[in-house]
Amino acid sequence: xxxxxxxxxxxxxxxxxxxxxxxxxxxxxxxxxxxxxxxxxxxxxxxxxxxxxxxxxxxxxxxxxxxxxxxxxxxxxxxxxxxxxxxxxxxxxxxxxxxxxxxxxxxxxxxxxxxxxxxxxxxxxxxxxxxxxxxxxxxxxxxxxxxxxxxxxxxxxxxxxxxxxxxxxxxxxxxxxxxxxxxxxxxxxxxxxxxxxxxxxxxxxxxxxxxxxxxxxxxxxxxxxxxxxxxxxxxxxxxxxxxxxxxxxxxxxxxxxxxxxxxxxxxxxxxxxxxxxxxxxxxxxxxxxxxxxxxxxxxxxxxxxxxxxxxxxxxxxxxxxxxxxxxxxxxxxxxxxxxxxxxxxxxxxxxxxxxxxxxxxxxxxxxxxxxxxxxxxxxxxxxxxxxxxxxxxxx
Amino acid sequence: xxxxxxxxxxxxxxxxxxxxxxxxxxxxxxxxxxxxxxxxxxxxxxxxxxxxxxxxxxxxxxxxxxxxxxxxxxxxxxxxxxxxxxxxxxxxxxxxxxxxxxxxxxxxxxxxxxxxxxxxxxxxxxxxxxxxxxxxxxxxxxxxxxxxxxxxxxxxxxxxxxxxxxxxxxxxxxxxxxxxxxxxxxxxxxxxxxxxxxxxxxxxxxxxxxxxxxxxxxxxxxxxxxxxxxxxxxxxxxxxxxxxxxxxxxxx
Numbered sequence: 001x002x003x004x005x006x007x008x009x010x011x012x013x014x015x016x017x018x019x020x021x022x023x024x025x026x027x028x029x030x031x032x033x034x035x036x037x038x039x040x041x042x043x044x045x046x047x048x049x050x051x052x053x054x055x056x057x058x059x060x061x062x063x064x065x066x067x068x069x070x071x072x073x074x075x076x077x078x079x080x081x082x083x084x085x086x087x088x089x090x091x092x093x094x095x096x097x098x099x100x101x102x103x104x105x106x107x108x109x110x111x112x113x114x115x116x117x118x119x120x121x122x123x124x125x126x127x128x129x130x131x132x133x134x135x136x137x138x139x140x141x142x143x144x145x146x147x148x149x150x151x152x153x154x155x156x157x158x159x160x161x162x163x164x165x166x167x168x169x170x171x172x173x174x175x176x177x178x179x180x181x182x183x184x185x186x187x188x189x190x191x192x193x194x195x196x197x198x199x200x201x202x203x204x205x206x207x208x209x210x211x212x213x214x215x216x217x218x219x220x221x222x223x224x225x226x227x228x229x230x231x232x233x234x235x236x237x238x239x240x241x242x243x244x245x246x247x248x249x250x251x252x253x254x255x256x257x258x259x260x261x262x263x264x265x266x267x268x269x270x271x272x273x274x275x276x277x278x279x280x281x282x283x284x285x286x287x288x289x290x291x292x293x294x295x296x297x298x299x300x301x302x303x304x305x306x307x308x309x310x311x312x313x314x315x316x317x318x319x320x321x322x323x324x325x326x327x328x329x330x331x332x333x334x335x336x337x338x339x340x341x342x343x344x345x346x347x348x349x350x351x352x353x354x355x356x357x358x359x360x361x362x363x364x365x366x367x368x369x370x371x372x373x374x375x376x377x378x379x380x381x382x383x384x385x386x387x388x389x390x391x392x393x394x395x
Numbered sequence: 396x397x398x399x400x401x402x403x404x405x406x407x408x409x410x411x412x413x414x415x416x417x418x419x420x421x422x423x424x425x426x427x428x429x430x431x432x433x434x435x436x437x438x439x440x441x442x443x444x445x446x447x448x449x450x451x452x453x454x455x456x457x458x459x460x461x462x463x464x465x466x467x468x469x470x471x472x473x474x475x476x477x478x479x480x481x482x483x484x485x486x487x488x489x490x491x492x493x494x495x496x497x498x499x500x501x502x503x504x505x506x507x508x509x510x511x512x513x514x515x516x517x518x519x520x521x522x523x524x525x526x527x528x529x530x531x532x533x534x535x536x537x538x539x540x541x542x543x544x545x546x547x548x549x550x551x552x553x554x555x556x557x558x559x560x561x562x563x564x565x566x567x568x569x570x571x572x573x574x575x576x577x578x579x580x581x582x583x584x585x586x587x588x589x590x591x592x593x594x595x596x597x598x599x600x601x602x603x604x605x606x607x608x609x610x611x612x613x614x615x616x617x618x619x620x621x622x623x624x625x626x627x628x629x630x631x632x633x634x635x636x637x638x639x640x641x642x643x644x645x646x647x
Contacts, residue, residue: 001516001523008511293507296468297568298496299524301488386469390459393504393580 002303006310009283020279021319024365027272028323031265032361033331033351038261040352045250048347049243051183052119054092054215055224058082058231058240065241066096066184071210072238078214081234087222092119093211095199099192100168101147102156107168108146110190112137112157114199114211123193127151128178134198137174140182143190151176157194159202170202187346214238269368272316276372280312284376291380292388301381308380309373316369320362327361328353414477415576415607416442416465421474423460423630434460436630437474442609444575447602449621450611457630458611459580465609466499466578467491479575496525500569500606504581506561508553514540514564515549521571532571539567543597559590566597570606577601579610583617595620 010017049057058078060070072078075093082091095114100107113122117132123140128151131138137155149155153176158168174194185191200207218227224242231240241249251258284291291304331351338350423435435457442448450458463469464476467483468491476483479498486494495501508517515536522532540549543563545556553561562582569577579598583591591614599620602608610617618624626634 001520004512004516005509008509011511289505290507290509293501293503294520295492296466296495296501297521297524298492298499298572299520300492303524386460386463389463389468389503389580393459 002307002310006307006314009287009307009311010314013283016279017315020275020315021322023275024272024316024319025322025326027268027275028320028361028365029327029330030268031272031364032324032327032358033334034261034265034268035357035361036327036331036351036353038258038265039354039357041254041257041350042247042250043354044347044349044352046243046247048183048345049246051347052215053217054090055218055243056088056216056228056231056240057242057246058214058216058235058238059212061237061239063239065213066094069097069212071095071207071212072214073210075209075211075214078211078235078238082214082216082231085227085230085234087219087227087230088216089219090119090217092116092215093196094122094213094215095196095203095207095210096212097159097199097203097207100158100161101143101190102158102168102171103147107158108143108190110143110146110192111185112192112194112199114196115193117195122184123180123182125178125180128176131177131193131195134195135172135174136177136198137192137194138178138180139176139192140180140185140187140190142188143192144176144179146190149176151178157192157202159199159207160204170204172198172202174198181346183347184345186342186344188342269364272319272365273368273372276312276315276319276369277375279315280308280373281376281379283311284308284380288380288383288388289392292383292385292392295383295385296389304381305377308377309370312373312376313366313369316365316372317362320365323365324358324362414441415444415446415479416440416609417475417477417480418461418464419475419477421461421464421471421476423457423464423469424472434630435464435471438627438630438632439474440625440632440635442607444607445602445605447598447608447620447622448610448625449618449623450609450625450627451613451618452627452633454613456627458627460630461627462578462580462609462611465576466501467495496521497572498574498576500566500571500574500577502562502565502569502577502579502582504584506553506558506565506585508561508564508568510553513550513552514545514556514560514567517553517564518567518571521568525572527572535571536567539570540564542570543567557590558586559593562586562590562594563597566594566601570601575607577606577608579608579612581612581614582610583612583614592616 057065059065060072063070079091079093082088093116097112099110099112101110115122117130123138147155154173155176157172157174159170161168182191218224225244228240228242228245231238294304335349335351418438418440421435421438425432425434438461450461452458464471465478467478470484518536518539519532522535537549540546543566545560545563548556548560556564583594586594595617598608598610610621612618624636625632
């Protein structure tokens with residue numbers, strides 16, 4: 001019966017109720033988006049780093065992975081050292097370099113990675129075959145589109161350009177064997193992968209046995225930070241960063257962003273709370289006589305409180321559910337806008353839908369609904385019955 | 396049991412001498428700004444079980460205040476109000492609410508039905524609060540609506556009913572938990588003469604069927620229908636007339 005009465009109260013002024021629900025939905029959508037933004041960027045970055053489950057990134061001393069053109073020499077020795085640690089179960093070297101894809105008089109400058117053929121550490125194959133043999137190349141859709149080439153075509157690739165002689169160096173004809181989605185570069189940037197040995201050979205003596213980065217996978221039961229510390233001790237000319245350490249750095253650098261998200265989430269929550277409080281308070285004020293009569297005929301205070309709190313919760317819950325849909329749509333739209341930012345990897349998202357974030361937002365709005373109903377409910381339950389009836393009679 | 400049977404012990408209802416209401420030297424003062432309004436000044440009355448009492452008097456004489464004391468929605472500032480032998484001043488809020496739910500029926504001038512509920516749901520409301528099961532309360536609500544002549548209107552909402560019909564639904568609601576005492580505050584105040592007469596007939600029938608009725612009214616016809624009339628002025632009882640004697644219009 002309390003549920004029927006609460007529903008009846010909300011149906012009494014349908015337009016007002018719908019407007020309040022829409023208001024809560026907008027507040028809920030903003031709340032969800034901010035929760036998604038606050039936790040989503042970090043989670044997205046974590047997933048981005050762990051896309052192929054390599055927890056360690058080993059770069060030249062004092063640099064961040066792929067941040068400079070610096071390379072690590074004696075890569076073979078480093079790989080042997082890394083493989084000697086029982087906690088490290090897989091390693092894969094990567095050599096990054098700029099390449100020039102020549103087509104007649106035109107040249108497309110692109111980025112390429114030389115990779116260990118046994119692992120797809122940098123990309124996921126979408127069509128064709130991996131670079132299993134020397135002089136093979138896998139590229140992304142942007143590369144195919146820019147060069148107007150197809151799988152099976154041969155492309156003329158150079159790793160250097162002498163501006164004085166205006167000649168390309170390190171030229172080699174490579175067969176396009178497949179198309180891949182590269183994890184760490186933006187979808188619009190043409191990028192390719194070739195066998196590490198081919199890339200080193202194209203680079204000449206300066207690239208022999210050199211790599212830009214080594215990715216290492218740590219045994220599940222081992223501690224990645226401890227393994228990183230071991231690598232730094234065993235190979236002093238490198239800097240090792242674990243996924244957790246990278247996330248800690250991201251946390252530090254992105255702290256202001258999360259604070260902004262928290263503030264906006266709190267504001268939207270307060271707006272939703274005030275909206276529901278206002279509506280329920282107005283509704284209660286309109287039916288003080290009715291509430292006094294209910295009390296007079298024997299309806300308990302607790303029941304009045306339940307009914308009014310239920311009205312607040314119903315408004316919040318319906319608004320929150322509508323806000324969930326609205327929040328997902330706006331998050332998708334905003335994510336698309338932000339993801340267009342130049343240079344961002346295609347696998348990186350600002351707004352990441354996580355069920356826990358949705359449940360958290362719903363929960364916060366329902367709690368806000370309970371609190372929003374609490375004040376008018378307390379006011380209604382503590383009405384002096386006789387005085388209210390007397391005032392109603394005079395009115 | 397009939398629809399108007401109360402929770403009183405068998406035989407007790409017919410025993411007209413047992414007081415259901417005893418008011419002893421009741422005062423009720425209200426603070427109003429810097430002033431104190433003395434709404435009741437030492438009122439003492441007894442109402443026997445099965446009686447039908449009309450409380451009359453000019454506006455502001457304390458009729459509704461007295462009715463509120465009898466309905467346990469208010470407490471006397473001084474004095475004692477005993478309903479069914481229980482001192483209402485000693486009751487805590489929860490106890491008073493429970494007491495009202497099971498022992499007192501209220502009828503108001505403005506009906507105060509729940510606008511979004513049907514006639515039957517309105518009648519069911521006090522029974523639901525008293526924990527009566529759905530099947531039982533639906534059956535009793537139908538029985539009560541039939542008693543007040545609204546069986547065919549059970550699915551109608553208050554907005555779809557006339558004033559007289561709404562008041563009859565309100566009376567059915569007041570009887571839902573078989574109260575020993577039915578209190579009505581100006582029950583014909585919002586009704587035209589013909590509809591008011593139907594409500595007066597209904598109260599008369601209710602009383603005849605055993606319900607103790609106390610009405611506060613300005614309505615001469617309604618007052619005349621009562622077995623006893625209590626006349627008030629300035630918070631005091633100035634006259635008590637029995638056996639259906641009609642008080643003068645000036646007294647109302």
